[in-house]
Amino acid sequence: FRSLLKSDPSSSLIRSSMPCPYSAAHHSTAAAVFSGDIPWGEIRRDLTALVKEKNCHPILVRLAWHDAGTYDKDSKSGGPRGCQRFSEAGEATHAANAGLGIARGLLEPIKAKYPSMSYADLWALASIVGIEVSGGPAMPFRPGRSDAASVDESVEDGRLPDATQGPQHLRDVFYRMGLDDRGIVALSGAHTLGRCHTDRSGFEGPWTEKPLVFDNTYFKDLLNKTWTMGESSTGQPQYWDEKKETMMLISDMALIEDPEFKKYVELYAADEQAFFSDFSNAFTTLLELGIPELEGPWDQIRADVEKLVTEKGCAPILVRLAWHDAGTYDSKSNTGGPRAAQRFTESGESTHAANAGLDIARGLLQPIVDKYPGVSVADIWAFASVVATEVSGGPKMPFQKGRKDTVVATQSVEDGRLPDATQGAAHLRDVFYRQMSTVSQLVWRSSFPV
Incomplete structure (x- = not known):
């Protein structure tokens, strides 16, 4: 038996279960004690109801992504610790986080209902629920993130991807976290959800025709649509499809310009299950950067x-x-x-x-x-x-x-x-x-x- x-x-x-190729070796070796007094099942149900009512899954994913994506494996700084909750300064004011006050506001009643849970754990779980509700993979959630004590723990601006940059910039950002090329492409697939807003980033439009559905359309569209460089209504450079209904950023197009990235784009366009598996591994790694094992x-x-x-x-x-x-x-x-x-x-x-x-x-x-x-x-x-x-x-x-x-x-x-x-x-x-x-x-x- x-x-x-x-x-x-x-x-x-x-070995019948796929190993995680993105596991971060830089995790803390200190062990935290598991607390069973937080009703995670109830929290998950509340988040599911919120997502279904508000169709807010794209911005919840972006919030958790931008909370975790500041991690630096060498200095062990940044990472998921709810630093954006200090809304007057620090990470909340970084250009890449424009508009995320909406997501934080949507989640605040749930945080008030379950005060013993950290903001960072809530934001991470909200993103997992949002992806699952939109048809994406059912990913594991491991609690244990601690919130920053003050805004002084914010990292400097510039750690998140710049949408106007190409392959080398993407590698600089993601390698700093401990991810590899496969993880970069898999995580970029999160753009299958949501759209850009001119009042936040200056870019505009959805990446796909069904921006509330999590699937591999993003990769199919990268390969199969004809993309022409243009600009948003505010003058930001971006690519448009022939009908000017969907768009891609310069950082998106980098995935098909670089041959090492492109082979994963082709894989995920052809095999949605491979995308879901790799995305689950990479996103779980992202959300757990720097948190101790329980x-x-x-x-x-x-x-x-x-x-x-x-x-x-x-x-x-x-x-x-x-x-x-x-x-x-x-x-x-x-x-x-x-x-x-x-x-x-x-x-x-x-x-x-x-x-x-x-x-x-x-x-x-x-x-x-x-x-x-x-x-x-x-x-x-x-x-x-x-x-x-x-x-x-x-x-x-x-x-x-x-x-x-x-x-x-x-x-x-x-x-x-x-x-x-x-x-x-x-x-x-x-x-x-x-x-x-x-x-x-x-x-x-x-x-x-x-």
Whole structure:
């Protein structure tokens, strides 16, 4: 069972989850203590309602981006710490942040409702919710950002990208944060949302024809539309399409002028899932620049799961959920495995016949998932099955964290990877050998609940 759920980076099972190529090695090694008293599930629901009511997801993304994007990996300065909340001076007055008072104002009632949460955590989570509501990837959120104590902690102006500059400027800005060319292009895809306003940047117009939808249209348009240099109504240089309905900035066009950037533009234009995966990795890295790792709240999670199992008698279905999450792994293609793909309830693995009824288990664990946003859903499902087994009188098993959740339903694997109860020995070997299981593991795993 341990090998089925395992997330040891040296094993084949952990490699079924895409590694993050943008992880910042400059993160602080100090550990913060996790606080479970902030109701992250409620906050997420309030943010979802706000975004749906106000269609404000583009500006919420921009707020978090500009809060985090000031980070300098060498000096360890800048980064996500809510410095723009000092509205009279400092970062709030930088030219790149013009108009972001609107976003801060929209979020202020939620901050007042949940005062123990930092501004930086709120702004980061708001951007994640905004992207998800607009059709983008479902990205992880890890709390732990501390707010700047005063405006004196603002960094100098000029750390954010200049829209009138080309490839070298982009590299200077993003490399300073610890990102690479792939991350630069993936993050630029955030321009699939929103539009420019003359009263803020001087530029005008949307990047795409559907500025409230998060998809890969930005990259398709960069490659497929004819762009002509012109200017905005205020005289700022920018590119227009043939119909003068959408625009691109000079920094956008740099992505197809530079051959190293262009290969990623071509990849994302052809493969939206690749864009979503890379964007999720890069944006998560951006939002976590410089924040300390949290000590895993495993004792707290264990207590919550033990209470749940004792009250609901749900150990069998929790074990089945983790089994069916992990049991899709294919060692040859390195696909499937424990990554909580079933949480997308409208399609994909949650709709597979073998997973019928597992919505009950997911629902039972959702309050725990909401309570601990810094832990992947796949880790919580796996850990819950370990705890449930122990509570039921089974063996005490070691647990290793590290599973990464899928970000879109299309990362689900095809139906048919789990055992068919009507089949015999040859079928069982096909299924379990695909996972690199031995005959002895095949026999004892057959005792699991189905």
